[in-house]
Amino acid sequence: MSSHGLDRAVPNQAAGQLAERTVPVSPGRRTLRRFLRHRLAVTGAIILALLTLGAVFAPIIAPYDPNAINLTKISQPPDRENWLGTDRVGRDIFTRVLYGGRISLSVGFVAVGLYVAIGFVIGALAGYLGGWVDNLLMRFTEIVMCFPTFVLILILVGMLGPNIGNVILVIGLFGWTGVARLVRGQVLQLRELDFVTAARAIGGRRWYVMVRHITPNLVGPLTVAASLGIAGAILTEAGLSFLGLGVTQPTPSWGSILNEARNPATLATQPWLWLAPGAAISLAVLAANFLGDGLRDAFDVKSRAAG
Amino acid sequence: MNFILRRLVLAVPMLLGITVITFVIINLAPGDPITALINPLEMNVRSADEIERQREALGLNDPIPVRYLLWLKELATGNLGYSLQNKEAVRSMILDRLPASLALTATALTLAIVVGVTLGVYSALHQYSIFDYVLTILTFFGVSVPVFFMALLGMYVFSVRLQWLPVFGMWTPGEPTTFNRDLIKHAILPVTALAIPQIAGFMRYARAATLDALGADHVTTARAKGLRESAVLWRHVFRTALLPLVTIVGLALPHVIGGSFVIETIFSWPGVGLLGYTAIMQRDYPVQLGIALMAAVVVLLANLATDVVYGMVDPRIRYE
Numbered sequence: 001m002s003s004h005g006l007d008r009a010v011p012n013q014a015a016g017q018l019a020e021r022t023v024p025v026s027p028g029r030r031t032l033r034r035f036l037r038h039r040l041a042v043t044g045a046i047i048l049a050l051l052t053l054g055a056v057f058a059p060i061i062a063p064y065d066p067n068a069i070n071l072t073k074i075s076q077p078p079d080r081e082n083w084l085g086t087d088r089v090g091r092d093i094f095t096r097v098l099y100g101g102r103i104s105l106s107v108g109f110v111a112v113g114l115y116v117a118i119g120f121v122i123g124a125l126a127g128y129l130g131g132w133v134d135n136l137l138m139r140f141t142e143i144v145m146c147f148p149t150f151v152l153i154l155i156l157v158g159m160l161g162p163n164i165g166n167v168i169l170v171i172g173l174f175g176w177t178g179v180a181r182l183v184r185g186q187v188l189q190l191r192e193l194d195f196v197t198a199a200r201a202i203g204g205r206r207w208y209v210m211v212r213h214i215t216p217n218l219v220g221p222l223t224v225a226a227s228l229g230i231a232g233a234i235l236t237e238a239g240l241s242f243l244g245l246g247v248t249q250p251t252p253s254w255g256s257i258l259n260e261a262r263n264p265a266t267l268a269t270q271p272w273l274w275l276a277p278g279a280a281i282s283l284a285v286l287a288a289n290f291l292g293d294g295l296r297d298a299f300d301v302k303s304r305a306a307g
Numbered sequence: 308m309n310f311i312l313r314r315l316v317l318a319v320p321m322l323l324g325i326t327v328i329t330f331v332i333i334n335l336a337p338g339d340p341i342t343a344l345i346n347p348l349e350m351n352v353r354s355a356d357e358i359e360r361q362r363e364a365l366g367l368n369d370p371i372p373v374r375y376l377l378w379l380k381e382l383a384t385g386n387l388g389y390s391l392q393n394k395e396a397v398r399s400m401i402l403d404r405l406p407a408s409l410a411l412t413a414t415a416l417t418l419a420i421v422v423g424v425t426l427g428v429y430s431a432l433h434q435y436s437i438f439d440y441v442l443t444i445l446t447f448f449g450v451s452v453p454v455f456f457m458a459l460l461g462m463y464v465f466s467v468r469l470q471w472l473p474v475f476g477m478w479t480p481g482e483p484t485t486f487n488r489d490l491i492k493h494a495i496l497p498v499t500a501l502a503i504p505q506i507a508g509f510m511r512y513a514r515a516a517t518l519d520a521l522g523a524d525h526v527t528t529a530r531a532k533g534l535r536e537s538a539v540l541w542r543h544v545f546r547t548a549l550l551p552l553v554t555i556v557g558l559a560l561p562h563v564i565g566g567s568f569v570i571e572t573i574f575s576w577p578g579v580g581l582l583g584y585t586a587i588m589q590r591d592y593p594v595q596l597g598i599a600l601m602a603a604v605v606v607l608l609a610n611l612a613t614d615v616v617y618g619m620v621d622p623r624i625r626y627e
Binding site for chain 2: 145150156244267293
């Protein structure tokens, strides 16, 4: 579940480049496609920004207190006062979805920041040092990849106790494998290029070359991996909280609000309770995936020249 | 054969690596890790003194590396420990529920490969058509909408509103537990929910790989020498494009297993995923870790198998 986008998305890049020269297309169609692609990326960025703003300014925007219990309005369908209805203790769903974004999005951003850092260090060391270091680190990466990440995350969060800090830590600890392999591959390519040879020829030390000449070239791929990773991390947090192992009541997160829908009666009679948070998760993940895909095109020098 | 042999040899340290990681996690778990290896029923009837002697004999007072080796020895005999909840052997608990999980995941994976690859190839052959656009957008939804939300939507629409499909379990109570209509009806929703993100993944891959192959020089050559288009496609495009699919299936496997935890829990599908979820909620560590270990070994073996198959069908790799 978690790193889905990351694993699969890579071949698309090559396809995008090749498409331009293999199939004859009218310039109008090509423009339309490029426009649409970047439109999607822009739309993704706007949606993510809106969701983030909604989460940050939740106390100002939200009409109610997220944990305020109102026993006169239990399980009400959406109406003028409660736009998305209320839950079984009369809390306003719209308010809780806004506040839920705080947890879900910050888990996404922080966990991905953590594992991009881990993946970068491991991948860069393996790629740049090569030899037995590379061998050791990559075999270790492959071993970690054998475990179904989501299952390990479930188990560890279960052991450490369900709270937001543990969720972030555990996603960070197991999410880095894709990034490490990506960075290693890039470093292997980069270190053979002339400008790196030149930097070494003028007497640049290993670390100088690594930091000044190789790292800046990794910013593009890392940004892409991070935005696709945010999509994965939001999904993982939602899955955990949905199963009751992430963020728990009364703190709202998109997944934990959905957790209530595991009760068959709620599922059947109060769809407003789970449709809104489910849509919020889908929207956020979709936006992050659009953004990542668009960024990949944008960072891709060859396709930029062609367009 | 060099390549295949190398992979086989490499699998041994990787298998050990998997056990090391599992052992580290076991030691993170609260409580005494190896008590799980002693049958708890026996433990109750023994005095503290006797247990202490048993601990010494089992090596529980030894340093961690020694304990790891002892644990590994037990593991080699097939002893995965005992459940803290119902004192059953973890291995037999897993084996009992394995068929249900295999039925669910294998069906979902097969469905995903067939549908995903067909749609992806079709999309690539009709690049820039309306169909292609719609499918590309749909794949985004496929990888973005969480499986459990998809499952809830499916349940709400098909089970609650339309009442076409059952909600829980594998069979209606009282029905024979064989391969029958009842089982198929119960399987439709969980299999579909589990397959959708994978369909999207395989579609993306198949589309990109087919486009890639269509532009390859050897395909141009095949066309230039006057080969029929169908021959070009089958012999030159699909063969190159779809070979790496073997590897992609291996990479997708951990995601399918992870997804089956969620799906089995939602639909009360009596498989290993539901067993694992229950064990996590009950803090039954031996069961959890037995499942994690088994899943990792299955993934390792599957990857090994895909590598071997790949080595056999692709001469470029075999003689590398």
